[in-house]
Amino acid sequence: MNNDGRIYSSFSRLSLLAKRGRDLSWRPPYSKISPMSGVQxxxxxxxxxxxxxxxxxxxxxxxxxxxxxxxxxxxxxxxxxxxxxxDKNTVLIIDLRSSMFFASDGSMKSVIASELAAIIAGRIQLEGDRIGALLMTDKGIAVHQPQRGEKSLLTLLENVVFHGQSLGQTQDNFVRKPLVSDGPETCFSSQATLDDVLKQLCLQKTKESQIFMISDFIDFTVEKSNAFIAQLAKRNNVIALRVSDPFEDQLPEIALVMGNGNVQLDVRQNAAELRQRYNQFAAQQNQQLETSLAAMGIPCLHLSTHLDCWQQLAAMSIKGQG
Incomplete structure (x- = not known):
């Protein structure tokens, strides 16, 4: 297993960030509740x-x-x-699928998402609220049942580390070794999509909860995802945190070779038409997400793989207090 913290999150790193999250005073100027305000x-x-x-x-x-x-x-x-x-339940939707295992510089999107979840969970745990999570993975949805307490928080972090480290690994060479005793986590075998998770929360009639969506929203659609989010937003407070890499939004004008271990894409430096088509498509997708969330009054915070996760949140905190 690679020990580079930019590629895979570690239990010790997430535990440290959870403790730091308790000191985060975050009061962004949202029309709805502050995502770090705890009891409501x-x-x-x-x-x-x-x-x-x-x-x-x-x-x-x-x-x-x-x-x-x-x-x-x-x-x-x-x-x-x-x-x-x-008190209210806090539900973390954490995207740890293959699309999150990417970065052109800095840390993988999956690492940023894991660190975001740890910081938020640490702050919520301090307030005494219950914390639940739905982890989107390539093999299905892992469900961490809402619970209070330090043990539940540590179990959640362990599950996040396990599923994050599964990215890029084969079933044959990866065996789970729990760092703390196994907690309330159940798994579903179906392929996880954003709509699957949102639909599950809707079917559970989730209400009076704070929902954090931590994802790259690569499979967000106006037709289905938007409807599910709107349904949840009627009875819950929803916050979106989009994790992205600058290369995903706009291809640089240099020669690129990208791959996922199975497929390799060679983008030549003079492929101007390809870059233009891609950049237009990415801009359209991002605009659809922004417009849809704004219409529902849902804040959408953007975090980059090129910057430190804690520093980005701290900057948002200072900006929100100013």
């Missing part, structure tokens, strides 16, 4: 932290909410109402 307010009123109003006591009200100072001063019973808090 409901529209109900009751006992909580944020004061809503002071009103007269009525029979049936919670006597624990009585403001005894105001009651003693006025001679009438008053209660203080606060915004009730309730």
């Amino acid at each position: 307010k409901s529209h109900q009123r009751g006992r909580g932290l944020d004061f809503v109003e002071l009103r007269h006591y009525f029979p049936g009200d919670d006597v624990r909410c009585i403001d005894w100072r105001v009651t003693q001063r006025t001679g009438q019973a008053f209660i203080r109402l606060y915004a009730e808090e309730k």
